[in-house]
Amino acid sequence: MNLIVLGIVLLGIYVQQSVSQKVECFSSFTLSSGKCGNLLGEVEKEDCCLNPSYGFKEADGVCRSCGNATWSEWSPWGECSVSCSEGVSQRRRSCHGIGNCPDPENLGKVQTKPCVKKDCCPVEGGWSEWGKWQLCSVTCGDGIKKRRRTCSEPISQCGGSCSGAEEEITLCSxxxxxxxxxxxxxxxxxxxxxxxxxxxxxxxxxxxxxxxCTNPTSSTIPRGNACEGSDTDSRPCSGLPFCPVDGNWGSWAGHTPCSVTCGVGQQTQRRICDSPKPAHGGKQCRGEEQQTGICIIPVNCPINGTWSEWGEWSNCKSPFGKNITCQNIKGQRKRLRDCGDRKYKGTPCDGEIVQHGKCYNIEGCKMKGVLSEWSEWSNCTPDCGPNSTKIREIKCVADISSYNIQDRTMFAGNPHVKCDGLKEQTERIPCKNVPECMDNNYE
Structure with a gap:
């Protein structure tokens, strides 16, 4: 290979590597469904994602969001896995956007909970003996006759039924x-x-x-009825039409302004079918009245601020600086959150950055223990497969009966709880009728 040929090959490789991969750019992305809408055209990914509310598709055809990673809302709980007795119901959510969605409580993408659609399952009944045949349905010629039976030997239970027909029909003459x-x-x-x-x-x-009157012809023995009505029908003749004039397009008008002020948008041109207009049944102009093209405004679009999760509550203190630890005196505490991700003159977060709350300080207090009520049954874990279980618990908790308010969420700090002689309990049982694990449950 001579130097000229080698240079041409190397230049071709460089050109191929320097061409950016283009994506299909869409002006809307729906978080609840993960779908793109309103295709704008093919542009570079960086240009498309100048607007964080846009979406794009690469060669794999999957719709992706230009915004920061965000969870969709949980789907409604699905149908119970069985129609009677205990089963499970599931709900799902999806993560869309650039990066990983935060999951501080480790909720994942799928949740499974027990459900009972109907306490009992149907039990089929049994048929009685057939009743007598009814009279023939006609007084001349051939007809039908019927007989019936009932689902009563035994009677079905819990919505069950009998298999087979309740009615029998046969021909009669x-x-x-x-x-x-x-x-x-x-x-x-x-x-x-x-x-x-x-x-x-x-x-x-x-x-x-x-x-x-021949469909059919009336009989003579016995005498049948003749057809009613006229055997002739009429309508006005229509006139000769004018000669048709086919329509033809006029010139394209100028482009409209770009539909956006940042990122990728569209602009259109129109033309009118008036050179000449169609007349007297002539054909309309073929083709589109409007054509749409892509326009790019090379400016980053505003990114609105989004709240972080609330931080931990601060220590519970008296508003006057007095010590209220282990006393039946309300104090105050606060917690903060951050408004992040705001760029390019996006709108600030809506709401308060600080949240205040009333509290009782029981940090380090020596308190009598009492047993709680049984907790609610937990969700089923794992979400699928034969080993899925649910649990509930009875725990030793601090006795707060002497306080004015019994809402445990208002008590701050870790007390020393005396649980001598109190037996905590945990009950774990299998979840029933849980679906098999499939790979696509965790896509």
Whole structure:
């Protein structure tokens, strides 16, 4: 290979590596469904994501958000896995955007909980003996007759039923000949108009069609009824049309302004079908009245601020600086959150950065212990498979009966609780009818 050929090959490799991969850019991304909407066209990913509310698709065809990683809302709880007795229900959420979604409580993408749609399962009943045949449904010719049975030996339970038909039908004959009544055939084709045109202001001539009483022909023995109505129908002839004029497009008008002030948008051109207009049944113009193209405003779009999770509560203190530890005196505490991710003149977070709350300080207090009530059953873990279980607990907790308020969320600090002789309990049982684990549950 000579130096010239080698240079051309190296230049081709450099050009291929320097071309950025383009993406399909969309002007909307729906967090609840993870779908993109309103395709703008193919641009570089960096240009598309100048606007964090946009979405894009790469070669794999998956819709992705230009914004920071955010959880979708939890889906509604699904149907119970069985129609009767205990099963499980599941709900899901998805993480969309750039980066990883925060999950401080380790909730994951799927949650499973026990459910009971119906306490009992259906039990089928048994049929009684068939009843007597009813009379034949006609007084001449051939008809039908019926007989019935009931689901009562035994009666079904919990919404069950009997398998099979409640009613039986069979043919019957009276051995008496029925009269045949006449019926109209279908209308024939419209006859020709007696003229090829009609004059303006005059009543148009009529065209006719006929039918016959032969579908079926009425019988003579026994005598059947003839057809009712006329065997002839008419309608006005239509006039000759004017000669049609097909439409033709005029020139394209100028572009509209770009639809956005930052990032990727669209602009359009229009034309009118008026050179000439279609007339007297002429054809409309073929093609589109409007064409849309991409425009790029190379400016970052505003990114609005988003709240972080609330921080830990501060120590519970008296508003006057007095010591209120282990006393039935309300204090105050506060917690903070941050408004982050705001860029390019986006709007600040809506709401307060500081939250204040009332509290009782029991840090280090020596307190009598009492047993709590049984807790609610936990969600099923793991979310799928035969080893999924749920638990509930009875715990030794501080006795707060001497305080004015019994809401435990208002008590701050870690007391020394005397639990001698109190037996804490944990109950763990399997969740029933849990679905098998599939890889796509955790995509």
């Amino acid at each position: 009276t051995k008496i000949i029925c009269p045949t009544h006449g019926g109209w055939s279908s209308w024939g084709s419209w006859g020709p108009c007696p003229v090829t045109c009609f004059y303006e202001g005059r009543i148009p001539q009529k065209e006719f069609r006929k039918r016959t």
